[in-house]
Amino acid sequence: MASPGHIHNETVNAMSDKVILLVEDDDIIAKVVEWRLKNLGYRVCGRAITGAEAMEMVVNHKPDLVLMDINIKGEIDGIETARMIKKGFNIPVIYVTSHSDGPTLERARESKPDGFIVKPFDDNDLRVAIGLVLK
Amino acid sequence: MDLQKKTLLILVTFLILAIALTGVFVTSILLSNYQSLEQAHMTKDLSLVVSQINNEVSTLSAIDSDWAPWDETYDFVNGSNPDYIKKNINAYTFDNLHLDFMIITNRQGGIVYSGAYDPANGTIIPVKASLLHEININSPLLNMTDPRAAVSGILMLPDTPVLITSQPIVHTDFSGTPQGVVIMGRYLDQDEINKLAGLTVPTLTFDRIMDPSISPNFLSAIEKNPANSFILPTNQDTVTGYTLVQDIYGNPTLVLEITEPRDLYRQGISTIFQFIVILLLTEMVFGVVMIFFLDRFVLSRIKSLGVQVRSIGTGSDRSSRVGLAGSDELSDLAGEINRMLDDIEKTNVELLKTETRFQELAENTSDVLFTTDINGKVLYVSLAINRYGYLSEDVISSDFTYLVYSGDRARVSFELHKEITECTPMVTTFRLVDKWGFIHWNEAKIAISMDVFGKPTGINGVLRDFTDRKHAEEAIVLANKKLNLLNNITRHDILNTITALLGCVDMANATKVPAEREELLNQIKELTRVIQRQIEFTREYQSVGVNAPTWQNLREILKRAIMNFAGSGITFANEIDDTLVYADPLLEKVFYNLVDNAVRYGAHVRTIKFYYLISDKGLALICEDDGIGIPDNEKERIFERGVGKNTGMGLFLTREILLITGIMIEENGRPGCGARFEMLIPNGAFRFIRDKKDEKREG
Numbered sequence: 001m002a003s004p005g006h007i008h009n010e011t012v013n014a015m016s017d018k019v020i021l022l023v024e025d026d027d028i029i030a031k032v033v034e035w036r037l038k039n040l041g042y043r044v045c046g047r048a049i050t051g052a053e054a055m056e057m058v059v060n061h062k063p064d065l066v067l068m069d070i071n072i073k074g075e076i077d078g079i080e081t082a083r084m085i086k087k088g089f090n091i092p093v094i095y096v097t098s099h100s101d102g103p104t105l106e107r108a109r110e111s112k113p114d115g116f117i118v119k120p121f122d123d124n125d126l127r128v129a130i131g132l133v134l135k
Numbered sequence: 136m137d138l139q140k141k142t143l144l145i146l147v148t149f150l151i152l153a154i155a156l157t158g159v160f161v162t163s164i165l166l167s168n169y170q171s172l173e174q175a176h177m178t179k180d181l182s183l184v185v186s187q188i189n190n191e192v193s194t195l196s197a198i199d200s201d202w203a204p205w206d207e208t209y210d211f212v213n214g215s216n217p218d219y220i221k222k223n224i225n226a227y228t229f230d231n232l233h234l235d236f237m238i239i240t241n242r243q244g245g246i247v248y249s250g251a252y253d254p255a256n257g258t259i260i261p262v263k264a265s266l267l268h269e270i271n272i273n274s275p276l277l278n279m280t281d282p283r284a285a286v287s288g289i290l291m292l293p294d295t296p297v298l299i300t301s302q303p304i305v306h307t308d309f310s311g312t313p314q315g316v317v318i319m320g321r322y323l324d325q326d327e328i329n330k331l332a333g334l335t336v337p338t339l340t341f342d343r344i345m346d347p348s349i350s351p352n353f354l355s356a357i358e359k360n361p362a363n364s365f366i367l368p369t370n371q372d373t374v375t376g377y378t379l380v381q382d383i384y385g386n387p388t389l390v391l392e393i394t395e396p397r398d399l400y401r402q403g404i405s406t407i408f409q410f411i412v413i414l415l416l417t418e419m420v421f422g423v424v425m426i427f428f429l430d431r432f433v434l435s436r437i438k439s440l441g442v443q444v445r446s447i448g449t450g451s452d453r454s455s456r457v458g459l460a461g462s463d464e465l466s467d468l469a470g471e472i473n474r475m476l477d478d479i480e481k482t483n484v485e486l487l488k489t490e491t492r493f494q495e496l497a498e499n500t501s502d503v504l505f506t507t508d509i510n511g512k513v514l515y516v517s518l519a520i521n522r523y524g525y526l527s528e529d530v531i532s533s534d535f536t537y538l539v540y541s542g543d544r545a546r547v548s549f550e551l552h553k554e555i556t557e558c559t560p561m562v563t564t565f566r567l568v569d570k571w572g573f574i575h576w577n578e579a580k581i582a583i584s585m586d587v588f589g590k591p592t593g594i595n596g597v598l599r600d601f602t603d604r605k606h607a608e609e610a611i612v613l614a615n616k617k618l619n620l621l622n623n624i625t626r627h628d629i630l631n632t633i634t635a636l637l638g639c640v641d642m643a644n645a646t647k648v649p650a651e652r653e654e655l656l657n658q659i660k661e662l663t664r665v666i667q668r669q670i671e672f673t674r675e676y677q678s679v680g681v682n683a684p685t686w687q688n689l690r691e692i693l694k695r696a697i698m699n700f701a702g703s704g705i706t707f708a709n710e711i712d713d714t715l716v717y718a719d720p721l722l723e724k725v726f727y728n729l730v731d732n733a734v735r736y737g738a739h740v741r742t743i744k745f746y747y748l749i750s751d752k753g754l755a756l757i758c759e760d761d762g763i764g765i766p767d768n769e770k771e772r773i774f775e776r777g778v779g780k781n782t783g784m785g786l787f788l789t790r791e792i793l794l795i796t797g798i799m800i801e802e803n804g805r806p807g808c809g810a811r812f813e814m815l816i817p818n819g820a821f822r823f824i825r826d827k828k829d830e831k832r833e834g
Contacts, residue, residue: 032639122641
């Protein structure tokens with residue numbers, strides 16, 4: 001299995017110009033994902049913990065991609081936030097979720113996301129999913 | 136009216152009618168006969184009187200026949216016997232011959248002698264001029280054509296009728312030419328009439344035809360009668376007979392009238408009366424004898440039979456039998472009745488056994504059996520209804536839907552009506568409200584009862600209480616849902632934590648800084664513990680809903696929960712009575728969590744009080760402490776999973792356990808004054824224990 005450092009070395013040059021917005025309410029997971037994204041050569045323009053924060057940061061930073069946790073704090077969940085981002089800014093959104101139950105996944109599919117990353121994931125899962133969207 | 140009275144009435148009526156009819160017929164026939172007899176008798180008497188008159192006239196004529204055909208009379212008329220009068224006619228002659236007058240005429244009708252007798256003085260007096268006036272050439276009295284022929288009869292003088300006779304004067308041997316006539320007579324005066332009456336009937340009168348008091352019609356009626364007579368009852372006591380008497384000219388000249396007492400008629404009346412009396416007495420005796428024997432041999436026995444049968448029917452001793460002496464049809468009937476009573480008794484015994492069997496079956500089953508009439512009015516309900524606090528008497532005669540919860544009543548009524556209309560069996564479920572207002576789920580299986588013509592007469596039904604099953608089913612469904620939800624959430628949480636954990640591992644491997652690596656390792660350790668707690672919570676939570684809810688004694692459960700905090704220094708006030716609550720078996724965990732929360736986070740809690748309030752929504756169970764309370768913005772969130780200072784699962788688990796049986800929990804205390812958890816137990820999910828027996832039964 002490739003180490004995180006190895007992945008970082010392979011992708012850093014190709015992807016360094018891409019900006020990603022992270023929407024995650026869990027501090028530790030946000031820290032881990034941000035670390036992994038940096039290792040993969042992406043620039044994280046910010047981290048939002050609610051849907052409102054996410055919309056604000058999209059407006060301010062115009063990211064190339066949004067990594068969206070479905071269960072986030074606030075009155076609107078990740079699926080609804082993704083729907084607004086795609087509709088308003090046409091920015092690709094990849095869901096990061098541990099949900100495997102039918103209703104939640106069905107709602108997520110209906111929002112026509114650009115990709116799914118199922119928890120738990122490693123650097124390679126992130127690289128493949130993001131690479132497919134940004135290619 | 137009983138048979139004896141009816142028979143007596145019929146018999147008496149029959150006898151009265153028979154006597155009346157017989158009396159009428161007999162009276163009319165006998166009276167008619169007696170009247171005929173009376174008429175015949177009167178006719179005979181009239182004939183007798185007429186005959187007597189004729190006898191008088193004949194007697195007078197016989198006397199005249201001694202004087203007229205006599206040579207001396209003959210010579211006297213011819214003038215050759217001048218002493219004739221002197222020798223033969225004097226007052227004694229008149230008196231001896233009972234003559235009132237004597238007239239001798241010559242052949243030319245000249246009167247050669249006339250004389251009349253005065254009986255008062257015994258002397259001869261002159262003949263009345265009116266009588267002499269009647270002796271003329273045209274008078275039949277002077278008829279001398281036949282020497283042997285005499286003319287006799289009644290001659291009506293102006294003042295009085297006379298019996299008169301005339302015979303030609305010839306020789307004694309009837310030879311010679313008649314030289315005149317000898318006329319003799321008697322005045323038909325009252326003396327003569329009395330004499331005639333003495334010979335015939337006492338009341339004899341003569342009336343002139345020319346009498347103005349006699350009407351022509353009356354005379355015509357007499358003449359038209361074949362017997363030339365007329366009988367007329369004067370009154371109840373006398374009867375009068377009339378007949379016409381002709382004079383010597385052959386003309387009716389007198390009305391002979393006789394009046395007699397109505398002896399025959401009265402005899403007839405008396406006879407009829409006696410006959411009727413005898414008939415009445417006879418029929419009375421006959422009737423009494425007949426009634427006596429009819430009563431003795433029939434009526435009283437029938438009555439006795441009826442009394443015995445009625446006594447058996449109304450009395451409690453159904454083994455009694457009827458008894459009737461004799462060997463006739465009635466005693467045979469008594470025997471048949473006894474045989475019938477034997478059969479009925481046998482049938483009743485069998486019926487009683489069957490009824491007892493079915494009644495025991497109905498009363499011992501836990502289901503409620505009932506019947507209603509076609510209008511839904513309850514006619515019978517088994518004792519199992521007592522479990523709902525009702526006596527059979529409370530329910531009988533009321534409408535079946537009286538027991539049905541108001542929310543289900545319209546539907547059940549509609550279904551019942553449809554079932555009766557379509558005559559189809561029905562199975563339905565509804566909620567039943569017991570006498571204390573608690574709801575019980577029941578399944579009703581209902582069938583239509585019909586009469587022999589197939590017409591619906593009511594319904595027969597069975598009510599099966601499935602409240603516990605219903606609650607258990609609902610609880611299981613809810614528990615399954617919660618477990619599924621928990622599985623998803625827990626899986627989500629664990630995967631999230633693992634994601635973080637794996638990330639921390641990668642970061643620890645990647646870092647060259649020892650301090651950072653140590654921090655990451657600590658973080659990994661903490662994340663592992665989080666996973667451990669999440670897994671432990673699943674073990675605890677998976678018990679929720681696994682076991683079916685049960686009725687638990689709230690006071691006892693609370694007591695056990697409080698015992699875990701005996702050393703906490705907190706004072707507990709348990710004001711809960713013995714009350715049964717239908718809840719998940721983890722109910723004790725609920726109270727443990729509430730107390731544990733108060734102990735951990737209430738800061739300065741000294742007292743925790745448990746009590747309840749009753750409202751129309753149900754029983755509100757209150758857990759109240761005197762700690763710092765819950766801020767307003769946290770009152771809802773504290774029941775969410777993961778919210779809290781420890782595991783964040785305690786109150787979440789508490790709410791989930793209670794929701795299994797529909798118990799709602801909320802925190803409504805005043806911040807700063809202590810927490811107040813209110814658990815609302817819905818109606819039907821709690822019961823107050825009436826006594827220990829009830830508690831054991833429910834347990």
